[in-house]
Amino acid sequence: MRIAGGPASNGIAARLARELGADYLEVRHKLFPDGESYVKFEGEVEGTVVIVQSLYPPQDRHLVQLLLMIEAARDLGASEVVAVVPYLAYARQDKRFTPGEALSVKTVLRSIERAGADYFVTVDVHKRESLDQWLSIPHVDVTATEALAEYFKGKLEGPVVLAPDRGALWRAELAAEVLGCEFDYLEKRRDRETGEVKVEPKELEVRGRDVLIVDDVVSTGGTIALAARAALGMGARRVLVACTHPLLAEGALERVLSSGVEEIVATDTIPSSVSRISVAPLLAEALSEMLAQA
Amino acid sequence: MRIAGGPASNGIAARLARELGADYLEVRHKLFPDGESYVKFEGEVEGTVVIVQSLYPPQDRHLVQLLLMIEAARDLGASEVVAVVPYLAYARQDKRFTPGEALSVKTVLRSIERAGADYFVTVDVHKRESLDQWLSIPHVDVTATEALAEYFKGKLEGPVVLAPDRGALWRAELAAEVLGCEFDYLEKRRDRETGEVKVEPKELEVRGRDVLIVDDVVSTGGTIALAARAALGMGARRVLVACTHPLLAEGALERVLSSGVEEIVATDTIPSSVSRISVAPLLAEALSEMLAQA
Numbered sequence: 001m002r003i004a005g006g007p008a009s010n011g012i013a014a015r016l017a018r019e020l021g022a023d024y025l026e027v028r029h030k031l032f033p034d035g036e037s038y039v040k041f042e043g044e045v046e047g048t049v050v051i052v053q054s055l056y057p058p059q060d061r062h063l064v065q066l067l068l069m070i071e072a073a074r075d076l077g078a079s080e081v082v083a084v085v086p087y088l089a090y091a092r093q094d095k096r097f098t099p100g101e102a103l104s105v106k107t108v109l110r111s112i113e114r115a116g117a118d119y120f121v122t123v124d125v126h127k128r129e130s131l132d133q134w135l136s137i138p139h140v141d142v143t144a145t146e147a148l149a150e151y152f153k154g155k156l157e158g159p160v161v162l163a164p165d166r167g168a169l170w171r172a173e174l175a176a177e178v179l180g181c182e183f184d185y186l187e188k189r190r191d192r193e194t195g196e197v198k199v200e201p202k203e204l205e206v207r208g209r210d211v212l213i214v215d216d217v218v219s220t221g222g223t224i225a226l227a228a229r230a231a232l233g234m235g236a237r238r239v240l241v242a243c244t245h246p247l248l249a250e251g252a253l254e255r256v257l258s259s260g261v262e263e264i265v266a267t268d269t270i271p272s273s274v275s276r277i278s279v280a281p282l283l284a285e286a287l288s289e290m291l292a293q294a
Numbered sequence: 295m296r297i298a299g300g301p302a303s304n305g306i307a308a309r310l311a312r313e314l315g316a317d318y319l320e321v322r323h324k325l326f327p328d329g330e331s332y333v334k335f336e337g338e339v340e341g342t343v344v345i346v347q348s349l350y351p352p353q354d355r356h357l358v359q360l361l362l363m364i365e366a367a368r369d370l371g372a373s374e375v376v377a378v379v380p381y382l383a384y385a386r387q388d389k390r391f392t393p394g395e396a397l398s399v400k401t402v403l404r405s406i407e408r409a410g411a412d413y414f415v416t417v418d419v420h421k422r423e424s425l426d427q428w429l430s431i432p433h434v435d436v437t438a439t440e441a442l443a444e445y446f447k448g449k450l451e452g453p454v455v456l457a458p459d460r461g462a463l464w465r466a467e468l469a470a471e472v473l474g475c476e477f478d479y480l481e482k483r484r485d486r487e488t489g490e491v492k493v494e495p496k497e498l499e500v501r502g503r504d505v506l507i508v509d510d511v512v513s514t515g516g517t518i519a520l521a522a523r524a525a526l527g528m529g530a531r532r533v534l535v536a537c538t539h540p541l542l543a544e545g546a547l548e549r550v551l552s553s554g555v556e557e558i559v560a561t562d563t564i565p566s567s568v569s570r571i572s573v574a575p576l577l578a579e580a581l582s583e584m585l586a587q588a
Binding site for chain 2: 042058064075
């Protein structure tokens with residue numbers, strides 16, 4: 001097995017090769033003056049080739065590089081190609097919210113499969129159903145929630161884990177298990193008289209407790225900031241945030257921290273100044289299992 | 295037949311719809327704060343849908359938008375999808391120049407076909423063989439060379455058309471037929487003693503004549519500037535340039551004009567300040583023929 005690090009592997013490929021004791025296959029890349037990507041495998045392309053390429057911004061450039069690498073690996077002699085995509089872009093456009101829209105996650109996933117991938121591995125995809133729905137190749141979604149919760153173990157007083165919405169409740173539950181505490185999700189309620197949107201925990205009391213907000217992706221930071229202000233307003237002692245993908249659009253980190261969040265910790269699926277946890281060990285485990293079953 | 299203008303149609307879709315008397319199908323698009331593209335058809339998607347999307351920079355963004363539109367059009371009810379790509383990006387990476395490289399033009403063309411295109415139409419692709427090699431759907435490559443030459447008709451004195459290399463000689467011939475003049479190509483010769491690279495016409499004399507250099511794409515402008523200086527050095531009266539795709543990387547237009555080129559004219563496959571000729575009439579003709587044959 002060879003682990004190839006694409007231009008947007010963010011070090012994960014090299015860590016993965018070390019974890020698995022596998023060969024690292026270097027991928028040279030450059031941009032032509034007009035902005036086109038050039039990729040080249042610097043070594044023998046044979047056997048199982050694992051291509052690691054995250055799809056953080058610029059997403060489209062990274063996606064095209066991934067498609068180029070998958071098809072080239074196939075053509076150059078790989079017996080099978082595993083696409084490891086730590087952050088899957090376009091995952092939030094997972095249905096036609098209004099008629100006529102492109103179903104972007106479908107096209108991205110199908111493009112990866114059609115380029116020649118035999119396996120697909122990702123981390124904390126926005127909706128797991130998207131993978132089942134659009135991929136016909138074996139696929140795995142790894143969650144980094146527990147690894148993120150581990151980071152906070154022993155650092156919190158009277159902790160409670162909150163998901164920012166009901167869909168993410170299972171993530172809160174996983175984190176709560178690690179921390180041995182309660183969990184809940186935040187409900188948005190619009191005040192019928194003032195029209196103001198309020199966010200509060202469905203059931204739990206947060207007064208005097210450390211609140212850990214767990215989410216898959218922090219993009220503009222708006223949701224987290226709203227949740228943090230709400231928790232502090234209800235008397236929470238401290239608010240901390242664990243998120244897998246620190247997408248952090250311009251201004252997001254400021255927005256999150258200025259809302260009173262004491263610390264935000266994320267993984268390395270996207271490079272950022274809060275990417276403290278590497279997903280490489282989780283991916284190594286998932287890959288080993290997946291390939292053993294094949 | 296409906297003509298849909300993608301975010302990188304550059305007005306060609308609307309002109310095409312007018313030429314063909316076909317319905318124009320609007321495509322709304324936006325970028326999310328993280329840089330992901332969103333596309334949406336604003337109208338009935340049915341029958342033959344012609345999607346116009348050029349792949350000028352940012353090439354990868356425009357390619358992803360094209361894939362999103364093709365797959366969405368299919369899913370939304372188009373009976374057939376025609377991909378009209380006035381400028382095909384990645385066309386110059388048409389072989390593995392050294393082992394291990396991605397064969398980019400293959401992946402781009404195959405991705406477009408695999409997304410669901412039934413027909414493919416482009417303008418002055420770098421090498422026509424690429425289309426035959428990598429597409430299994432019907433495809434047409436339209437040349438804008440004659441239309442560009444028409445622009446110069448009656449404006450030149452004792453004209454001679456030059457191709458910057460042997461591969462483009464057929465373009466020079468086409469332009470020369472329109473202008474009723476001779477044509478030739480430029481040969482690069484390295485001086486054995488000084489190592490200096492010289493460029494000169496293979497056979498013709500340019501002294502006192504107007505030289506029209508014809509090429510498919512002007513990227514950095516280096517080749518054209520070299521050719522122009524050579525022609526002027528050999529006593530050419532004036533040097534003019536006709537190119538289909540004004541890719542014009544930063545500084546290219548300065549480089550071309552400061553080399554002594556009096557005028558450079560291009561088409562609208564890529565937006566630029568020298569895009570004087572629309573390829574819409576050529577595309578309309580090609581589309582009509584192609585669909586009539588089908």
